[in-house]
Amino acid sequence: MSKYAPLLTALFLLQSASAVHLRNPSHTYPTASTAILRSKRRGKSSDSSASPIRFSASNDNWLEHDDCDDESFKKASRDVNDDDVVHLCSASSIASPSMNPVVKNLFRGAFLRVASDLTGGTPLENIKLRVATTSDGPLKATREIINGTNGVRDLWSGTPGRIIEGSLLGGIFMVASMAAKKQVISMGGSTTAAALAGGIVGGVAQASIMTPSGLIFTSLSVNKDKPGHENDNSFTVAKRLIEKNGIQGMFVGGGPMAARQATNWASRSLMTEVCRTTLKLSRFGSVGEIASGVIGGVTSCWNTPLETVRVLMQRDISAGVTPKTYSRYIGDVVDEAGVVGLYRGVSPRALQATWQTVFMVVVPNILGV
DSSP states (O other): OGGGHHHHHHHHHHHHTOSOOOOOTTOOOTTOSSOEEEEEEOSSOOSTTSOOOEESSOSSOOOOOSOOSHHHHHHHHHTSSOSEEEEEEOHHHHHSTTSOHHHHHHHHHHHHHHHHIIIIIHHHHHHHHHHHHSSOOHHHHHHHHHTSTTGGGGGGTTHHHHHHHHHHHHHHHHHHHHHHHHHHHHTTOOHHHHHHHHHHHHHHHHHHHHHHHHHHHHHHHHTTTOTTOTTOOHHHHHHHHHHHHOGGGGGTTHHHHHHHHHHHHHHHHHHHHIIIIISOGGGGTHHHHHHHHHHHHHHGGGGHHHHHHHHHHHHHHHTTOOOOOHHHHHHHHHHHHOGGGGGTTHHHHHHHHHHHHIIIIIHHHHHTO
């Protein structure tokens, strides 16, 4: 399935960005570099002698219309005094103007997250989990996984569960994040404050899904090839855990997970926006946008100790061991490997964070979502 991910990603980008990119040297639109200009002229011919066209967006922010269909433009044109008006709309709004914004964000988020998992996120997650739960380094962990029963395909172990998880995670993140951003902007906040709020709200929303799905994925990873677990899959693991611990047992580790997700996406979104606007990397186009996402993803790894505790806690649950307290896990890791042990698995995690940031933060920025 993973071999089709690049094709699916290309089709999505073509559909969403089905507009011509116009760059005006006297106007800077920090929200996106691929927005589209559409104009409606009233009572004038379209010859070159017509008066200059006026933008309906300022240099500080551009007006994003969720209803960018023809009727909306006709009404908008009647509501202004100027004869020539140009409205700036996101490409995705024009592509599907009749779809509910919440539904659009659900589909966008689900697609982008699944695409990120299939094209690299799942292998990096498997490597990260092995590094965090063993003494293996990233390279040795990768070799050990590939030397398993199915070879390279073992890097994509747990893909069916990851597709379900990714669809839910991506959708709920995009909806919650965009809602928070719009609320902050409507209250007069800056784009940087909006990015921070969107990351926090989106991350906490994800935790309600990631806690049980992360427990299942961790169980599949740490119990792989162990006696009695040869036929494990996402559904058999979930059934076994619920039968043993009840529904509430699926949410063990929810605290560290919520803290990790909130700080993860707050850092990724905030640092990406700071690089785009404050450091002005967005002036370099798509390359600058991607560079901003790389910086945002890497710098979000400061909270790796939260991830280490989450993995160890869910590893114990998967093995039938009663989980310890958060502080106890921290103390045990420090006693065994020093403070550096809390950052075990940071290398594959940095790559994974960068990959997810590019898909979930940078791509929407480029598309003007």
